[in-house]
Amino acid sequence: MRAGSAQVLMAMIWRDLRLAMRRRGQLAHPLLFLTLITVLFPLALGPDPKQLGAIAVGIIWVGALVAVTMTLSDLYRSDRDDGWLEQLMVSGHPMVLVAIGRSFSHWLTTGLPLLLLTPLFASFLNMPEQLLSTLLLSLLLGTPTLSLIGNIVAALTVGIGRSGFLVGLLVLPLYVPVLLFAAGAVNAQAGGLSPDAHLLMLAAIATLAATLTPWATAAALRTSLSSN
Amino acid sequence: MRAGSAQVLMAMIWRDLRLAMRRRGQLAHPLLFLTLITVLFPLALGPDPKQLGAIAVGIIWVGALVAVTMTLSDLYRSDRDDGWLEQLMVSGHPMVLVAIGRSFSHWLTTGLPLLLLTPLFASFLNMPEQLLSTLLLSLLLGTPTLSLIGNIVAALTVGIGRSGFLVGLLVLPLYVPVLLFAAGAVNAQAGGLSPDAHLLMLAAIATLAATLTPWATAAALRTSLSSN
Amino acid sequence: MTPTRRRRLLIVLSIIVGAGLATTLVVFALKENMLFFYRPAEVAQGLAPVDTAFRMGGMVVDGSVVRADDSLAVQFDLTDYQETITVQYEGILPDLFREGQGIIAQGKLSTQGVERPVFEASEVLAKHDETYMPPEVADALEQSKAARGETTP
Amino acid sequence: MANKQKKNPIVLFIHKTGSPEYFYKLSGRFLPWLIAITTILTAWGLYQALYVVPPDYQQSESYRILFIHVPSAWMSMFIYAAMAVMAFIALVWRIKVAEICAMASAPIGAAFTFITLCTGALWGKPMWGAYWVWDARMTSELVLLFIYLGIIALYRSIDDRRAAARVASIMALVGLVNLPIIHYSVEWWTTLHQGQTIRLTGPSSIDASMLPPLIIMAVATKTYFIAAMLANARNMLIEQDRNKSWVRRLIGDAP
Amino acid sequence: MTCALIEAIQIEHERNGLPIYQAVSFRIEAGQALLIEGGNGVGKTTLLRQLAGILPTRSGRVLFDGSELDEQLANARSQLLYLGHRLGITDDLSCQENARLWQKLWGRQANQDIVRSLQSVGLMGYEQSRAADLSAGQRKRLALSRLLLCPARLWLLDEPYSNLDADGLALVNRMLASYLERGGAAILTSHGTFDPGLRGVQRLVMRAA
């Protein structure tokens, strides 16, 4: 009588996407944030195009990290406050479905839009054009990992009010490898090296994250919910 | 029989500080955030100390902006959710007291700690030492403005759930002048010019903000609250 | 197989596949060079970037160190026993900096006006190996090696 | 209930030491000894390190900081691993003592990590010419410090002690990926940080005359860790179980 | 005194141009209470929030002490206490700290000390507990203690009986009775599952528009 796993997953993703549409502009938020960062940095540094171009990759990747991080503290919060997570837990469906569904919809609403608008930011920051494809590839391989790891931390802190910065503290160290390899790939390309090694590492991290993090997220959700 | 304005203000600031203590570690949060940013940038850029030193001011100021911005969406939220703001509104005390009190306690718990730890960040990022005093002065004059302006935006968005990025979008443009003059001051110093003109502008902005923003914040609070 | 058993099997399988795939990718990745780190030979062959800062590592050539009298400027040659590149630096050198010592220099290549590229270092770091021993032991080792006709690396 | 008797001896052992009262009494007996051993070993090790062992052929006297740097670097990683093992036990068998021991380890590990970073930086200035360089070894060690701090902060921000410990335990397991990165970073990437000197298997590249203080300090830091962890854990246990009968009995017994 | 403490004349509320409930009028003097009844979603909460000045009243008039509410909002507000669905409790403060804060902001009712008030709403032993750790009914009781601690001429209470046990219901009635006797006035909503059994209570049944 109960729905199968695939159906449940679909229903949950459907809900997330519908909510993202309803809460108008939520989709646009990480984008706006990155836009502002790319605007603020030139202002703070003074517009030396060469200097700017040299640090463009850094700005875009650090910006993306921070943008994703900022979405995390709200990722499960409202579901917890209105009792929806509690209901999911009592539903008997495996929590790992919740974790997978939310990771996926989170990427769709943050990583993907960032990826799509990156060419614009890059040209704004005078990034040399031949680096664009590598940058995009690094984002394609890196942002899913950000969503997957971010979900663990969001789940761990779901029982804590005002968790914004705790989330940052917990998640950014875990994001360091992604950042290193992603920026490393583009910098290697810029220095005339092959970016392949870095990209392969990114892919490896993504695969590992995809297989392991949902379990951690599910466990974290169960534990956090039973804490009060 | 009712308490006078000064007493009410004291009571509200007392509450904010006490809550900041209770929610342990909340005080440390903007600091941790800036720490992480100062760690992430060198990682993303590759370890060229000269390049790093040149953009250190930019990183610290943009980091401070973002750190302050991230605190804003929670600034009035929990007070609204638990009905405390509603109570303050019905109390008949002028809303501007709420605005002043919150701006002040916000600066005490974000701007001030940032200011105190900046020497550490600066040396971490290889910033030339002779710039430090100007950087500190710019933070001293600039961060109160960030808190004051941030309060308006936090008040405007208090009725909106998941407002994190909307807050960022609204507030960062308002922060641009502060950023320009603050970074300008340090950059002028670095270029061998006098930073005084920029610092005076910062002081002017701060004075203006201190006199005007509390009224705007109070009006924003009243409007947001009566919208549902 | 009961549904729970089948689910468990699926879970274990997917984790094994995922971990395996990840390891393969890592193995491939580690085969490639991931760093901006060049030896003098590579620099001489023109493999190093021109505008970007990178690191160069090697040994300080015996007798090549020239210090300026009035400033902290210093010039020396760096070798990997195949090629030699001249390095210019202004600043305080680490304690371990001496002739015959391994160092890592961070900086950019300058090709202006010289036929051989000169490396302008913004930072010179000493890289020592993982060997620790008392000076007498080092001397003794030196002598016995010399007796056998070897040179210290 | 019949199947409970068939549990394997390891689980049985875990359950036995997992009884708070048993743990409290047992650890109370060990603690004075551990403290004594730690004090003696530390004094002896430092004396050896500073006055007895010969200077290095390259670094001469300043290499003596090695005898603090290396043992604490080992401990920063060892404690993390120990904490993760206890966290795993806590999550799987839900044993309170394991939860508490894991959480009691975190601040000690963070302290050792901090010492490693500081001594490394102080050592780096004269040897390499820089306090800090963003190489893989140093970055990953810094990340370790942040992970420790994150675990501590997470544990403190949840009210229910047991739930807090379980949540923080999950984080501890997640952070485990960082350990191999720290250790192998010097092999995988060309780091400024030197490679491995001391090997458990095969010859070490440190002269035998320099080894004693290192070994003494390595043992001393381990006993210190066990002592500090037990002391922490005992306090936390008493605090959490203050309304339990065994604590009441304990306090009642006390003169 | 000929003018009522609070008087509503044909007030309405509309949301996006649609009226929510049929216009209501009433008039309450010191010592009187008004019980607002009506089915779920009929507009009781909305009306109470209008009277507290949280929601605007765009048609009809509300008079406080004989003059327009809008023109002396701050004055009127300083004389009333409002208890809504959201209780106005600060979760991370203890019960006692919450109470002390209320006293500072709303003034101190003569002869009321905090510990005694908390005891009389049944929170003895919870003075130092974090408010977040209270049960649903205990939170309600804590919020009710504000009525004891702070002086006011008018109480606006939205479903004061909900979540309370039998003992709690009696408590609310006792509080109301003694307040009215002392010359206070109260407007409260309830679903009629419990009859306050007070003298001098007017009833107003609201109807959806």
Added chain:
Amino acid sequence: MTCALIEAIQIEHERNGLPIYQAVSFRIEAGQALLIEGGNGVGKTTLLRQLAGILPTRSGRVLFDGSELDEQLANARSQLLYLGHRLGITDDLSCQENARLWQKLWGRQANQDIVRSLQSVGLMGYEQSRAADLSAGQRKRLALSRLLLCPARLWLLDEPYSNLDADGLALVNRMLASYLERGGAAILTSHGTFDPGLRGVQRLVMRAA
């Protein structure tokens, strides 16, 4: 069948080492209901959350269909519906969308379509309204519709009567009666201000530890 649907044997709950309530035991079979009573803060909500498997039960045993709850948590959960103080309503979805989502996740009760269920809980005309815009009582009604829409062998209801008007109370009683008749079982808390007036209802009075 000799074993009960759900049976609790001397269960307790402790928070940071302190027991919350005095150990309770009960046993319920299909067609029976258990009414949990007790003053504010006595532990009713806590007990219900334990039975739903949200909070852990560390001393005492809970048996579901005769075997330990802990060992078949997923199975037990798939057979019960829980309605807590937090209703599990998604604010930004309409009533209908909420209901559709529940059907997808908890399965569809035979012969129940969404519009009819919403009507029978009194939300006719609100199908397309955003759930956030409902009044307190209307939200409760929306949450109750989950009981009609989704099949289950056991209902766990925390204060199902609160915030409802007289009509709403009758609705809950009707729902309960027909559910028990169809062989369902229910555990509910209430403050005794309203007597469900059902047959076969056990009562359990909880006491603070």
